[in-house]
Amino acid sequence: MSAPKRPTGLSPRRSARRIWAIFSKELAQLRRDRMTFGMVIMIPLIQLILFGYAINTNVRDIPVAVVDQSQTGISRTLIQIVQATQVVKVTERLPTPEAAEEAIKAARVRAALIIPADVDGRLARSSSIGLGTPASTDEETSRPVAQWIVDGSDTMIASAIKSLRAMPLTEVFRKAPNRSTPTFEVSLFYNPEQRTAVNIVPGLVGMILTMTMIMFTSAAIVRERERGNMEMLINTPVKSMELMIGKIIPYIFIGLIQTAIILGLGNVLFNVPMGARMLDLFVGTLLFIGSSLSLGLVLSTLAQSQLQATQMTIFVLLPSILLSGFAFPYEGMPVIAQYIAEVLPATHFMRMIRGFVLRDAGLAELHKDALWLAGFLVIGLTLAALRFKKRLD
Amino acid sequence: MGETVITARGMTKSFKGFKAVDGMNLTIERGMIYGFLGPNGCGKTTAMRMLTGLLTPSAGTVEVLGMSVPRDAEALKYHIGYMTQAFSLYGDLTVMENLKFMAEIYGIEPSAQKGRIAELLERYELTELSDRFAGKMSGGQRQRLALAAAVLHEPQLLFLDEPTSAVDPESRRHFWEQLFDLCDAGTSIVVSTHFMDEAERCHRIAIMEAGQVRADGRPQDLMNAMGASVVELEGPTLREIRRKLLTVEGIVSAAQLGARLRVLVSKSISDPVAFLTGRAETAGATLIEQVRPNLEDVFVTSTGEGRQ
Ligand SMILES: Nc1ncnc2c1ncn2[C@@H]1O[C@H](COP(=O)(O)OP(=O)(O)OP(=O)(O)O)[C@@H](O)[C@H]1O
Ligand SMILES: [Mg+2]
Numbered sequence: 001m002s003a004p005k006r007p008t009g010l011s012p013r014r015s016a017r018r019i020w021a022i023f024s025k026e027l028a029q030l031r032r033d034r035m036t037f038g039m040v041i042m043i044p045l046i047q048l049i050l051f052g053y054a055i056n057t058n059v060r061d062i063p064v065a066v067v068d069q070s071q072t073g074i075s076r077t078l079i080q081i082v083q084a085t086q087v088v089k090v091t092e093r094l095p096t097p098e099a100a101e102e103a104i105k106a107a108r109v110r111a112a113l114i115i116p117a118d119v120d121g122r123l124a125r126s127s128s129i130g131l132g133t134p135a136s137t138d139e140e141t142s143r144p145v146a147q148w149i150v151d152g153s154d155t156m157i158a159s160a161i162k163s164l165r166a167m168p169l170t171e172v173f174r175k176a177p178n179r180s181t182p183t184f185e186v187s188l189f190y191n192p193e194q195r196t197a198v199n200i201v202p203g204l205v206g207m208i209l210t211m212t213m214i215m216f217t218s219a220a221i222v223r224e225r226e227r228g229n230m231e232m233l234i235n236t237p238v239k240s241m242e243l244m245i246g247k248i249i250p251y252i253f254i255g256l257i258q259t260a261i262i263l264g265l266g267n268v269l270f271n272v273p274m275g276a277r278m279l280d281l282f283v284g285t286l287l288f289i290g291s292s293l294s295l296g297l298v299l300s301t302l303a304q305s306q307l308q309a310t311q312m313t314i315f316v317l318l319p320s321i322l323l324s325g326f327a328f329p330y331e332g333m334p335v336i337a338q339y340i341a342e343v344l345p346a347t348h349f350m351r352m353i354r355g356f357v358l359r360d361a362g363l364a365e366l367h368k369d370a371l372w373l374a375g376f377l378v379i380g381l382t383l384a385a386l387r388f389k390k391r392l393d
Numbered sequence: 394m395g396e397t398v399i400t401a402r403g404m405t406k407s408f409k410g411f412k413a414v415d416g417m418n419l420t421i422e423r424g425m426i427y428g429f430l431g432p433n434g435c436g437k438t439t440a441m442r443m444l445t446g447l448l449t450p451s452a453g454t455v456e457v458l459g460m461s462v463p464r465d466a467e468a469l470k471y472h473i474g475y476m477t478q479a480f481s482l483y484g485d486l487t488v489m490e491n492l493k494f495m496a497e498i499y500g501i502e503p504s505a506q507k508g509r510i511a512e513l514l515e516r517y518e519l520t521e522l523s524d525r526f527a528g529k530m531s532g533g534q535r536q537r538l539a540l541a542a543a544v545l546h547e548p549q550l551l552f553l554d555e556p557t558s559a560v561d562p563e564s565r566r567h568f569w570e571q572l573f574d575l576c577d578a579g580t581s582i583v584v585s586t587h588f589m590d591e592a593e594r595c596h597r598i599a600i601m602e603a604g605q606v607r608a609d610g611r612p613q614d615l616m617n618a619m620g621a622s623v624v625e626l627e628g629p630t631l632r633e634i635r636r637k638l639l640t641v642e643g644i645v646s647a648a649q650l651g652a653r654l655r656v657l658v659s660k661s662i663s664d665p666v667a668f669l670t671g672r673a674e675t676a677g678a679t680l681i682e683q684v685r686p687n688l689e690d691v692f693v694t695s696t697g698e699g700r701q
Contacts, residue, residue: 014500021497025486032485232481232542235445236498237470391463392447 018238022246026220030250036216044208044258045265051204052197052270059160065092065103065112070119078115078123078146085167087160088113097149104151111150111161119145190358198273201266202353203326205259205285210292210320210346211313213255217296218309220247221388226306231392240385248293248381255289263357275357283363284356287373288349294380295345301387320346348372396423398550398581399444403453406439406604413439415604416453421583421597426576429585430592430692431601437585438478440601441552444583445475458550471499474548476539478555478585484528488519488538491527492545499546513541517571532559536568544575551575553584557591569594589689600695607695616686621645621657621694622665623687627680628654637674646693657690 030037068075083090092109094100100112116122122145148165152158191198224230233243266272275281295316303309321327323337324346330338341347348369355361363370399421406414414436421427429437442448444457446466455462460469482491492513496506514520517537522530527538536556543551553572557565569591576582584595592598592612599609608615626634631654635647638656645657658665666683669675 011500017497017500021494025483025490025494028490029483029485227484228479228481229483230481231442231447231477231479232475234447235470235473235475235477236495237467237500238498390447390466391449392442393449 015239015242018242019246019249022238022243023249026247026250040212040254040258041261043212044204044261047208048201048204048262048265049269051200052266058194058196059156060086061089062087062111062157062160063091063109064088064161065094065100065109066090067094067097067100067112067114069117070115072120074120074123075115078119079113081167082113082164085164087164100149104149107151110154110157111148114147114149116146122146195270197266197270198358199354201262201270201272202357203324203350204266205262205353206288206324206346206349207321207326208258208262209255209285209289209349211317212258213251213289213292214296214299214316215310215313216251216254217248217293218299218303218313219306220297221300222303222306222309234390234392240388240390241381243388244294244297244381244385248290248297251293252286252289255292256285259285259289273357275360277356277360277362280363281353281356284349284352284366284370284373287370287377288345288352291345291373291376291380294377294384297384298380298387301384316344320344323347325350345373345376397421398423398458399427399583400456401444401453404440404443404450404455405452406436406443406448407451412604414443417604417606419599419606421581423581424576424579425596426572426582426584426594428592428595428598429583429601430587430589430598430688431585432587432696435601436604437601438554439604441475441554441583441585445473445552446470471546472548473550473552474543474546475552476543476554476556478558480527480535480539482527482535482539482542485526487524487526488514488530489523491538492542495542495545501546509545513545517541533561533564536560536564540568540571544580549580551580551582553582555585555587557586557588565591589687589692593688600692602696608691612688612691615691616688619686619691619694620660621686621690622660622662623684623690624656624658624665624669625680625682625684626654626656626669626675626678627652628678630677634675634678641672641674643668648693655684655690657694 066079068079079090082088088111090113092103094103094112097112097114100109100114103109104112122143125143148161150158150161188194224233263272263274267274296313299312299316300309303312319340323333323341324330324344325341326346330341330347330351333341352366352369355366397420399419401417401419404414404417404419405412417436417440429440431437439448443450443455444462446457446463446469449463457469458472462469483494486494489510492510493506496510501509511520514523517540519534519537519541522534522538525534527535530538536559540553540556543553557568560568572582572584584591586592595612597609597611598615599606600615601607610618628634631649631652635649635654638644638647643659643662645659647654647656649655656669658668662668666681669678670681675681
């Protein structure tokens with residue numbers, strides 16, 4: 001009998017067919033995994049709504065206590081003005097500063113305003129009213145009108161209350177404020193109303209994609225092993241690189257769908273601009289999806305079980321949230337943390353998407369980040385293909 | 394015939410010092426069904442994995458279809474089919490989807506795919522099941538699907554690792570008929586089993602134990618050349634006779650089969666019936682006669698305690 005002739009060399013057409021076979025198989029399996037399929041839609045939807053509404057760095061209505069030791073018309077007006085800023089909300093009135101400290105310790109309030117008995121006199125001499133410019137050495141007139149004691153453990157709340165330090169008190173005397181000339185004039189570009197959602201929503205695309213993309217592919221190879229399909233699969237002529245590419249293509253579409261959900265809904269619900277750079281956005285997102293997927297594949301060749309794959313995903317996810325500039329400004333981090341952040345695809349994507357969506361920047365301005373992601377994608381894919389051995393030992 | 398498809402010399406696989414396969418020599422000729430017969434853990438699967446290039450031998454040389462394994466394992470993959478011991482197709486894909494997947498992976502031309510798949514569905518009685526999820530099928534149905542997938546690309550050489558362990562006797566007979574059809578069409582087959590009746594159907598077998606080949610050859614030759622004679626006894630006190638006989642020099646084994654006691658007597662005793670009839674240990678036996686050996690007798694004499 002003569003052996004049926006089967007090709008053994010490289011053939012792009014056959015390669016493409018095998019990639020297509022892996023792709024369709026992954027898609028069929030994904031379609032039948034209702035839970036995972038649901039998560040693809042639900043994760044971005046729910047996270048967007050949670051983050052968009054719940055996370056707000058413009059702090060308002062901090063519960064505070066008031067210790068009014070003067071009980072005069074002036075002190076009552078002072079309390080009203082403080083409340084009118086909407087930064088704080090008076091929830092308790094206490095007789096002594098000690099009682100106020102107790103209330104802070106018990107977390108009933110975050111801060112307390114102590115108004116001294118001689119508030120009237122202090123106020124009359126206070127420069128903050130603007131009755132005249134006091135000599136800089138004049139101790140009497142530079143005494144503050146009242147005192148805040150603050151639970152400083154949450155820096156965001158502390159700085160919100162600190163911002164009240166220079167609050168104008170002209171209301172008290174219905175006088176025009178002392179308009180001294182500011183040293184700097186500040187113009188806010190790109191997010192003039194200072195809405196948190198404008199910064200959060202594009203960042204959320206980076207976070208959700210990091211999480212879902214790495215999670216899906218980190219399980220991709222190890223799942224074949226756990227379900228017992230590996231021995232059959234490696235006995236076929238499929239090549240490592242074909243397997244890797246076939247496995248990531250379905251998730252590229254999923255990543256794009258998730259991005260569309262977040263940006264589209266962010267636009268409708270939170271009025272976050274999409275920007276005019278649609279093509280740049282598309283290419284940048286594609287690069288980020290690709291690099292996250294290839295990172296997931298590398299993890300998948302390292303993991304021995306799906307549980308380990310999940311653990312490794314979290315290991316990458318946490319620094320991506322904390323160091324990429326999503327949670328804290330990149331510039332404020334120590335140099336070491338910045339180096340780590342530079343390695344993570346999320347950092348580069350965060351810079352890119354905020355640029356595209358908020359600042360009308362394009363790939364031309366952000367080409368360094370785009371190149372990094374492209375390099376990451378190629379290296380990750382190659383590494384995964386090299387690490388994946390068609391052997392059982 | 395005469396052309397070899399598999400040659401292995403000193404094929405060995407150690408797992409952390411433990412030799413799962415220990416210096417195995419094999420010569421398998423084209424066109425035959427070759428059986429690996431042996432108990433659990435004797436190294437059948439490990440041997441097959443080395444022959445298919447999935448495991449790297451720790452020592453020895455392996456040549457399959459003229460290609461050196463594992464070096465040429467990738468090129469070999471187009472020419473061999475492998476049905477794994479555990480079902481390894483996709484449980485969440487249908488019969489049709491699984492076969493289509495394999496057809497694409499093996500590069501079968503789209504024009505030829507449909508016909509080939511339909512032919513296999515028909516031959517292995519899967520046509521009605523083509524939309525069924527593989528994971529939701531019975532053991533026998535899954536086995537037929539696995540065989541269909543393994544032969545889809547018309548391999549010259551087929552490896553089947555305990556293919557019938559989840560299958561009823563009727564289906565097993567049927568399955569073997571299909572193997573002979575494949576064999577008749579020119580496919581060489583290596584099959585592992587721990588069933589004697591299956592081993593007896595093979596053209597040649599290797600009896601394996603603890604990673605080593607204890608005996609190999611045609612089943613009939615092995616039975617003829619067996620180092621023991623087989624004698625069967627009848628009587629009311631067979632359990633007692635058995636206990637006593639096992640202490641006697643020259644008795645290889647004794648096992649009860651229903652109302653009969655099957656005793657293997659060493660070939661060194663020239664007249665086994667006379668040897669047993671005159672003894673005190675066989676008192677109470679109503680019948681003592683010599684019978685033809687079967688493969689199980691060969692297995693017992695070449696492995697374990699009975700090894701000679
Ligand atoms: N990957 C491995 N690591 C360590 N030991 C292994 C490995 N694979 C097999 N073994 C050991 O090698 C021996 C032979 O295993 P193998 O699976 O080849 O036996 P088998 O003859 O196929 O048995 P069965 O009839 O139960 O399928 C066993 O003792 C097994 O525990
Ligand atoms: Mg086995």
